[in-house]
Structure formats: structure tokens, C-alpha cells
Amino acid sequence: MLLCLFLVGRAQAACTVSATGINFGVYDTFAVTPLDSTGSITVSCDRNPPTDVTVAIGPSGTSGGFTPRMMGQASRPGRLNYNLFTNASRNVIWGDGTGGTATVFLRKINRNHPETATIYGRIPPLQSVASGSYSDRLTVTITP
Structure with a gap:
């Protein structure tokens, strides 16, 4: 009796993601220039x-949605438009690759060599919004 087995498998990497949130600070509704800040994903x-x-x-x-993303207030209906970008010029929206957005590719990651990508955030100027704290919650997905 001849028995041949061909086994094919692929080991998945266990990855962890940590993020430094973007803190825009105080938004001036009368400023004519955008408010920029950065964060990171490792x-x-x-x-x-x-x-x-x-x-x-x-x-x-x-x-x-992606365009625009919006921050909201916990107990009020206020919304503040913003977006996240893959580059310092802030002209490529960081998303999931759909609707004109782009993803970021990180190379050669292992436990001894983590990779960090900068998130470039921007709040457009001249938005008429109520005072208070604004926030948003986003999901980060990594795919090998």
C-alpha cells in the first residue's frame, strides 16, 4: 500500500497594534488656516x-464615512469635520482603499523590528461649532 500525503499550510503571524491618538488641542472657529496634528500606529x-x-x-x-470624517460631542448633536492622511502634505486620505482612500504598507515586521506609521490629521478651518470636547472612534485593521 502506497500512501502519499501532501499537506499545505500557512502560519499566521500574531500581530499587535498600538496607537498614539491625535490631540488637536483647541480649535479656533475663526482661524482661516487648518488645524493640523499627528499621531502614530505601531x-x-x-x-x-x-x-x-x-x-x-x-x-x-x-x-x-471617510469624507469627511466627523468628531462628535458626547451629550450634544455638534459635529466637527476632520480627516486623517497618509502623508505630510495631507492630500491622500488614509482609509481602507475604497472610495479614493489609501492604505499604508509596512514592511518586514517582527517582534524585534516593529514599524511605526505617522497619522497626519487635519481639521478644516472656519467651521461653526459649539464649544466643548469632540472625539471619534476608529477601527484599525492590519492584513498580512
């Missing part, structure tokens, strides 16, 4: 050899 994976990953940031939890 990815570390436990795999050797290193793995490459794509990092996507989902739509706004407040508006449900």
Missing part, C-alpha cells in the same frame, strides 16, 4: 521571518 508581529502588513483605518464612527 505594528509588531511575532513571526520570523518578518512579515509585511497593510494598515487600514476605517470610516468615522460618528459620520460613518
Whole structure:
């Protein structure tokens, strides 16, 4: 009796994501220039050899979309438009690759070599909004 087995498998890398949120500080409704700030996403994976990953940031939890994303107030209906970008020029919206958005590709990540990507945030000028705190919740997805 001849028995041949061909087994094919692929090991998944276990990765962790940590983020430094973007704190825009105080927004001046009369300022004629946008308010910019930065944050970061760091990815570390436990795999050797290193793995490459794509990092996507989902739509706004407040508006449900990418253009614009919106921050909301906890107890009021106020909304403040903003967006996140992949570059310092702030002309490529960081999203999930749909609707004109782009993702970020990080290369050769392992536990000894985490990679960090900068998130470039911008609030457009001259928005008439109520005073108070604004926030949004986003989902970050990494795909090998």
C-alpha cells in the first residue's frame, strides 16, 4: 500500500497594534488656516521571518464615512469635520482603499523590528461649532 500525503499550510503571524491618538488641542472657529496634528500606529508581529502588513483605518464612527470624517460631542448633536492622511502634505486620505482612500504598507515586521506609521490629521478651518470636547472612534485593521 502506497500512501502519499501532501499537506499545505500557512502560519499566521500574531500581530499587535498600538496607537498614539491625535490631540488637536483647541480649535479656533475663526482661524482661516487648518488645524493640523499627528499621531502614530505601531505594528509588531511575532513571526520570523518578518512579515509585511497593510494598515487600514476605517470610516468615522460618528459620520460613518471617510469624507469627511466627523468628531462628535458626547451629550450634544455638534459635529466637527476632520480627516486623517497618509502623508505630510495631507492630500491622500488614509482609509481602507475604497472610495479614493489609501492604505499604508509596512514592511518586514517582527517582534524585534516593529514599524511605526505617522497619522497626519487635519481639521478644516472656519467651521461653526459649539464649544466643548469632540472625539471619534476608529477601527484599525492590519492584513498580512
